[in-house]
Amino acid sequence: MSENRMSGAEIVIKALADQGVEVIFGYPGGAVLPLYDAIFKQNRVKHILVRHEQGAVHMAEGYARSTGKTGVVLVTSGPGATNAVTGLTDALMDSVPLICLTGQVPTHLIGNDAFQEADTTGITRPCTKHNYLVKDVADLPSVMHEAFYIAASGRPGPVVIDLPKDVQFAEGEYIGPEKVEQRHYQPQKTGDPQSIKEAVDLIAKAKRPIFYIGGGCINSGIASCRAVTELVKLTGYPATTTLMGLGAIPSSSPQWLGMLGMHGTYEANLAMHGCDVMIAVGARFDDRVTGRIDAFSPGSKKIHIDIDPSSINKNVAVDIPIIGDIGSVISQMLDVWKKKSPKIDGKAIENWWKQLDEWRSVDCLQYEQGSSPKDSIKPQYAIQRLYELTKDRETFITTEVGQHQMWAAQFYKFEEPNHWMTSGGLGTMGYGLPAAIGVQVAHPDKLVVDIAGEGSTMMNIQELGTMAQYNLPVKVFIINNEWLGMVRQWQELLHGGRYAESYSAGLPDFIKLAESYGMTGLRATQPDQVDSVIAQMLETPGPVIVDMVVSKEENCLPMIPGGAAHNEILLGLNEHEEQTQSEDGMVLV
């Protein structure tokens, strides 16, 4: 038997190894037994056994986003595949490169409603970048390698490979990645030079410019983030980042105005509204960012750099679109800028900064933390202290979804890309805990904290078992307000304070829960306990669950209500006793 003859299952595992995959996240079942057998017989690819397939996908997402590599998932047919769907959709929305291998019933049973059969390629077609059903073992090596290329190139995304069991058993010829030809799918990398010149001219002449930086920069890589940072610095212009773009430029930069959007800062949102030139870099004008679309940044010329042509002119018409990879396009811009060394309008920029500083002085994120033992802990305070006590070491933060997520985005500061993992596009409760596990697997010696809400934590709580099995020292930092806080906030603002079904009842005692898994559980209920609990958490070598019992009815502010414009941003809710929401706005999510 030639060295390259092997079973389909072995071809899959060899292809993974040759693609540089070190670890995969999975859960076994009948339709993937040959694959598990192949895993058992080798030691190049490590397997992490999860507790639910959704968890596997979020772990792979955390792994991918914290390393820049492609995450890999392995699940069985039918329920295994359907359980993965939420994670795949999440990865598609947030452009995370993933490969998800799904088992399938043998080819002769496809379409027969066989046991654990699901139309996996049908179900996952709209929630993947691409998917394959491999019916012939001869196609397997090229599909495997092409899938890795598609997942990671251009705008990254998840790719499903559906593997019927007979194909896993069938013998075939392995072909290495270097021998596989790419199809016509070739995303454009460098930007059109003429547009780049025009953009540089426009940027140089701006009087009230702003850089609007999104997650695309981070996907483009660390070097690209450095290039963007250099351009921002070179111009001296202000910059804001989206939820997904946090860390693309250092938060310590005095030019950074914070995050923009629904819960972004006052200064970032007003700057977007009032700017005359907007430079959108790897951002997609999402509705959480733009607010009311017809009132979005009405007086500005817009430059939009993105690798995905379909992101351009989708929600907002732009003046200078540049299609290309952020890293390449920004370096091209830097070259032109340096060659020309254009004179910027110093006076205008100075006035702009005066205005920005005035907006900044509103101090829109302020909150009041009482200091007596009877005072409750403010959620903002808990996160701010977490930041202060961890900022001197390399820390990776994941979050769940809700108020705590927005507070984490506001109060935790990032100097580097790939250290902030949150579910932005889909807003998936239950993302943070498994994502943190994936991050920890990739960075075993680093501090990984899941800033969580008690509600979201319950959505993938089963993954504590995975943490326990591999003794992964993830810190689950629960901002426990005993409410589905973000839902409660909207009900307060828009539904007359009728708090339908948004109370978190029936919660476990998180300390006992931790202990039942052999982990450490800690709790703080008073402001003066916050620091010591965080310190204890950091000193504990293994996994820890922290139950931060915080004030129940704190609202996340500032807030641009759905359907409102940036300049209608609210700094507090009580200034609006009666809701001001338009009917159009009410229907928005």
Next chain:
Amino acid sequence: MKNNIERHVLAVLVDNEPGVLARVVGLFSGRGYNIESLTVATVSEDDSSSRINVVTSGTPMIIEQIKAQLERLVPVQEVNDLTAEGPHVEHEFILIKITNTGPERLEALRIADIFRARVVDTAVDSFVFSINGSPEKIESFLELMRNLGMVEIARSGVVAIKRGEKRIDND
């Protein structure tokens, strides 16, 4: 917004592989785009490529989105907007069965003759005509026929190609 709706004919070359039509159709339904007609058949000698002719409508911004979204699909080789790219011919083929008697039957035959439709089947109370031509010609033929009896229509949908020597796979 609503009043600048344009009709566009797109020619989409795709890899001829399972699921490719589902991808294209799913894209249109998932994103709420219109399909006025759609035809698909393989067009390369080795059967490796298919051509999808799709007639759609939307604002110019939506039309641009449709093209960009189609281009994102991995098996899509290229998307040509024939409406935007210059002169082209649009053709449609239909079979129409008309059931009637007496003077209306004669009138149907007369109109078919004017439109150069062919009679492909005759029975005592019915004809089947075949006709091809521009969508406008087909529409007016159908309208006349509908006045002359019960009709059943089988319609191919629009296929289209550029005028002149330009091909979509080499420009």
